[in-house]
Amino acid sequence: MASPWRYALEYRAVAAVAAAVRALPQWASLALGSAIGWVFYLVDAPHRRLSVANLSAAFPHKPPGEIRAIARGVFVHFGSLLTELLRFSGLPPAKMLAAVEFEGEERVRHALAGGKGALFITGHFGYWELHAMAHALRFPPIGVVVRALDNPRLNAWIEALRTSTGNSVIHRRGALRQILRALGENKGVAILIDQHIQTSEAVVVDFFNRPAATTSAVAALALRTGAPIVPVFAVRVPGGRYRMIYEHPVVPPDADHPDAVRELTQRCTDVLEMYVRRYPNNWLWMHRRWRDLPRGEDIPGMFPAGAREE
Secondary structure (H helix, E strand, C coil), X not given: CCCHXXXXXXXXXXXXXXXXXXXXXXXXXXXXXXXXXXXXXXXXXXXXHHHHHHHHHHCCXXXXXXXXXXXXXXXXXXXXXXXXXXXXXXXXXXXXXXXXXXXXXXXXXXXXXCCCCEEEEECCECCHHHHHHHHHHHCCCEEEEECCECCHHHHHHHHHHHCCXXXXXXXXXXXXXXXXXXXXXXXXXXXXXXXXXXXXXXXXXXXXXXXXXXXXHHHHHHHHHCCCEEEEEEEEECCCEEEEEECCCCCCCXXXXXXXXXXXXXXXXXXXXXXXXXXXXXXXXXXXXXXXXXXXXXXXXXXXXXXXXX
């Protein structure tokens, strides 16, 4: 466990950057974020190597130069995600809505019309945090399943950000009861499905033709409650705007399918893979998503530490 002074330093650093970024126009925020991404690409050799290795395995027919270019784009994207999240979260609701466009709104309304709630799934892709904030300004607020950070002050700060437009936070540990309650009240719940899972709830599915241990919770909940699964994605479009995409609900397998949970989890993962293939620099390739290769060097996470759940 880190010392209190380190927690205080992390919090003050993030708060200072947020205050500075919110005073910038969008073009400057994006430029600063891109520069931060470039710096991390140059100095963070372990994550750079991991990104290149993951990309090479996922796209074996792409030449090395293209793989390196995508890897650089990944770092630049996540740098801009950081600064844009800080800037966007400081906007008043009307300006947030003015900066986004929604695609597939009718799919959200149709999903909730069933009266069983909805499970919104995505990954560490695009601008997922912005999507959650904007969602609550157009549709009924949702519960966002998250892992609490070790740093209590930073955790309180980011939870205030995540709930600023009306959403609620559901901590992953002990989340089942809250998720079932939300679905029973015909509310939406957002869950990330692209993290490596080592607990008993994991099922192994194919992700970029490699085995990936994935949470079975979404599929199990959908099959148990009848709640539809709606994949969601957020991408940047010209003009400094963001497109919030709601895909068609994932079709569940037949009731007599011998391995319905795994099959439905695979179908959810297939939709995520489709978007990652379309926008490869928008996904977190510097994460050890696959464990089918030797571990190699011990690489820390890219984000502030949270309680271990593996």
